[in-house]
Amino acid sequence: MGLRVVQWATGGVGIAAIKGVLEHPDLELAGCWVHSAEKAGKDVGEIIDGPGAEPLGVTATNSIDDILALDADAVVYAPLLPNPDEVAALLRSGKNVVTPVGWIYPSERQAAPLKAAALEGNATLHGTGIAPGGISEKFPLMFSVMSTGVTFVRAEEFSDLRTYEAPDVVRHVMGFGEVPDKALSGPMQKLLDGGFIQAVQMCVDKIGFRAEPKIRSSQEIAVATAPIPSPIGEIEPGQVAGRKFHWEALVDNEPVVRITVNWLMGEDNLDPAWTFGPEGQRYEIEVRGNPDISVCIKGFQSEVGGQGPEYGVVGTAAHCVNSIPAVCAAAPGIATYLDLPLISGKAAPQLG
């Protein structure tokens, strides 16, 4: 008998997390919450693999009360938008929560309500993911262990947004295809600030930089110079076709920690003429110290026109799933990467 896991929401992350739980030697699927009415009442096997799939014997519900009443050790909480009241109820019911939607390194003020719920339920909340939550802070900290006298760390994403199949999000939330003023004043900066400021702060605190308390956020925009075909239709000249966001911690006005996101609708017909460079889509990590280190991570971004899932989403789910045993064993409250032991992937069933 493994640890009993509930999957909360079955979007890209949720489906990959269920598959990850089924492959993990120490976990079993105990329940599943779905948002969509049409998925409620279905066997989870059908939800992840379609009609005719092998039943898993676990029925999806859209009732939080069903989940609260369930005997389970942990919940992978992956809805579209976080609802802190739901997370508090799950924690109070004694379930550990692992999530890619926030709480990577909350300040005491941000953590207080959910910490109280976790202590009441003798449970633990852990925020993780890919970026923020992994490549943006855990990995820079891990690589910095091979360097002394650290002067700067950087994590940077280079992604082609043409593979992102969420047209409403890309246009209305991310601001692609809009005029620059509308994109600049849209919700994206604030939405991203929440997680990435926590990621920068974790690096500052753990490495011990005497950084200014305010993390600096900034952004840049590229516009199309000719029509660019994209999943949201043609992006016309003058409309937003590339965005960069930066978060920096400063010492004496010089950055010591920087996270950057580069999102481009391809590399042609952009002003400024941004490209990914010869290394293409990737994540990069840099540590400057003795010695300087740089790492390029490939495999999480899909190729434009390629088949298969979005591997960054699968990686996000895996990070959540592989963390469950350590989160269940952690002291009640909020556990960050700084509190948990080294976590790894687990052997495939035929090799374990």
Ligand SMILES: NC(=O)c1ccc[n+]([C@@H]2O[C@H](COP(=O)([O-])OP(=O)(O)OC[C@H]3O[C@@H](n4cnc5c(N)ncnc54)[C@H](OP(=O)(O)O)[C@@H]3O)[C@@H](O)[C@H]2O)c1
């Ligand atoms: N930190 C990271 O690195 C990272 C990486 C990837 C994703 N994320 C976050 O993880 C979450 C899940 O991502 P995803 O790619 O799985 O998203 P997704 O494919 O859009 O799926 C989200 C799921 O949420 C449910 N849902 C839809 N509308 C909802 C609503 N109004 N309220 C509550 N739930 C609703 C649906 O579940 P059902 O289909 O079950 O009805 C939907 O499938 C998002 O918040 C995303 O931002 C974080």
